[in-house]
Amino acid sequence: MKVATNRLDRGFFKYQDEFEQKALEVLRSGWYILGNEVKAFEQEFAEYTGTKYCVGLASGLDALSLGVRALGIDKGDEVLVQGNTYIASVMGITMNGATPIFIEPDEYHSIDASRLEAAITDKTKAIMVVHLYGEPADMDTVCAVCKKHGLRLIEDCAQSHGACYKGKMTGSFGDIGCFSFYPSKNVGAFGDAGALVTDDEEIARKIRMLRNYGSEVRYYFKEVGINSRLDELQAGLLRVRLSHIDELTKEREAIAAEYKKRLNNPLFTLPPERENANCVWHQFVIRCRDRQRLIDYLNEHEISTIIHYPIPPHLSECYECLGHKKGDFPITEQFADEVLSIPMFNGLTREEQDYVITTLNDFS
Numbered sequence: 001m002k003v004a005t006n007r008l009d010r011g012f013f014k015y016q017d018e019f020e021q022k023a024l025e026v027l028r029s030g031w032y033i034l035g036n037e038v039k040a041f042e043q044e045f046a047e048y049t050g051t052k053y054c055v056g057l058a059s060g061l062d063a064l065s066l067g068v069r070a071l072g073i074d075k076g077d078e079v080l081v082q083g084n085t086y087i088a089s090v091m092g093i094t095m096n097g098a099t100p101i102f103i104e105p106d107e108y109h110s111i112d113a114s115r116l117e118a119a120i121t122d123k124t125k126a127i128m129v130v131h132l133y134g135e136p137a138d139m140d141t142v143c144a145v146c147k148k149h150g151l152r153l154i155e156d157c158a159q160s161h162g163a164c165y166k167g168k169m170t171g172s173f174g175d176i177g178c179f180s181f182y183p184s185k186n187v188g189a190f191g192d193a194g195a196l197v198t199d200d201e202e203i204a205r206k207i208r209m210l211r212n213y214g215s216e217v218r219y220y221f222k223e224v225g226i227n228s229r230l231d232e233l234q235a236g237l238l239r240v241r242l243s244h245i246d247e248l249t250k251e252r253e254a255i256a257a258e259y260k261k262r263l264n265n266p267l268f269t270l271p272p273e274r275e276n277a278n279c280v281w282h283q284f285v286i287r288c289r290d291r292q293r294l295i296d297y298l299n300e301h302e303i304s305t306i307i308h309y310p311i312p313p314h315l316s317e318c319y320e321c322l323g324h325k326k327g328d329f330p331i332t333e334q335f336a337d338e339v340l341s342i343p344m345f346n347g348l349t350r351e352e353q354d355y356v357i358t359t360l361n362d363f364s
Contacts, residue, residue, distance in 0.1 A: 002302040003343050003352045008183050010347025011248075012190075015240060019190075022236045029232070034212070037235040042195070044242060045179075048162075050172045051197040053204035056230030057211055060158045060180025060194040064092025066228065067176040067196050068126075070206045071152050073098050077125040079154070082111035083312055083332035085130040089156045090313040092178070093128065100322070102314050104331040108274050109133055109285070109339075112331075113141035117149075126152035131160035131170045133308070134186065134252075134282035135274060139165045139173050154178065159282035161186040162249050166276045171197050181234070184345075186248065186282055187241050189234045248346050252281040255348055259284055262357045267364070268294065268340075283308055284344040291340055294363055301359045306341045 012019060026037060038056050046054035057063050073079060075097035081089055083102035093100045101119055106112040109132045116127060127146055129137040146153045153174035157163075160170040161179065171177025181193035196207050209216050214225030241248075256279070260270055268288035273279055285308065288294045298305055312332045314324040326333065343356055 001352065001355050003304065003348075003356055004345075005304040005306050005341060005343050006184055006345040007347055008188070008345075010345070011188065011241075014347060015244060018240045019237055022240050023233065026233045026236045032232045034229055035232045037232045037239065038230050041230070041235040041239050041242070044239060045195060046197060048242060048245070049169050049177065049197050051177065052199045053201065054195050054197045055204055055207040055211065056235055057194040057196060057207075058228040058230060059192045060156075060178060060182065061088045061091060062211070062226070062228040063176075063178035063180070063194040063196040064088060064154075064156060065095045066207055066210050066226070067154060067178050067203075068092050068096045068098065069210065070203050071126065071154070071175060073125050073152070076123065078121060078123040079126045079128055080111075080116060080119055080124060081128040082130055082132075083314055083329045084109060084309070084335045085132060085156065085313065086158070086309055087313050087316060087318075088158070088180075089128060089130050090319065092156075094319075098125070099123075100313070102324075102329055102332070104329055105132075105335060106138070107272055108135050108137075109271070109335065110135060110137035110274075111142070113138040113145065116142070116145045120145075120149055120151075124149070124151060126154055126175075128154040128156060129174075130156040130158075131163055133271070133285050134159050134161075134163050134280040135271070136160065136163050136165040136170050136277040136279070138274070139168075143173060158182075158185065160280060161282075162245055163280045164278050165274075172199075175200060176203060181238055186252070186280055187238065187245055189238050189241075191234055193230055193234045193238065195230065249280050251346050252344065253278075255344060255353060256281040256284055258353060259342075259357065263360055265361050265363055268360075281344060283341040285339050285341050287335070287338040288340055289338060291338055294340065297363055298359065303343065303356055303359055305343075307336075308339060308341050310336055312336045 158180035214223035
């Protein structure tokens, strides 16, 4: 039996009629940029996340980079960010000329909030938390540190659609919450798409201006912006996906529960869950010290896996300029050497999951 790490087609076929009807509706409307579908999605997603404003954008990276810019963070400023995140989190900082200050992760793969205060300097302007794999960070401590030191709080929610900490949804704690709707996300588009949520009307206004070449009035350009507009077709299809998000989340939770209940091989560890938080399981990430041998074994049994992520940002070629070397962040580097994402997606069958579990338990 072949089992993929992800199957995007199953997410489409589950609601095929609704997706196709919405696509035709948008195509026949004759309006394809910044129309009623975008407005409706922005309102619905803001309501879903418990925030006042949502601005649809072309990607999650644009949400991060424009969000950092809208907060007035630029050259000479520092932003604390966890070391074990995807490169986009860091690029959102450096694209604005600011410097990322890497913080080691905690056992939940989130930023270790107990290390934050020791890293704060007079150049620190913000903390960026990343709710990696769908697991919320320790927001009580993070928010307290931000309040104490007068820092901005940026949430990278690219993988945490619907995840809550003490009943409050990720994205609603910070000055801004940045979302990706890349097709593999829990709320996935059919191409690149993203959004920024906030309770600050001025930030929302500025993001809307920046996404449209820096223009609020046609052909009048207030700032040098970019072209980062969520298009009508993607917005319409995202509205369909969003309408089923509770059902989709419950399905992922059930898959994760089955893994947690039945996987019992001592050669790898299962992902822990933070107290008073609900993980939405964008990925199900195990850790194995003998990872390559496990990958080879699973490949022999036609089970696909992915490493999220094999090279931490501080060791990436594009950030050699920061001057970091191997060994600077040992926990981050250990995670990079051990993490492995096993099949987790909406539409994973019970037969497929049974095969994955049996195969993993038989690894020796």
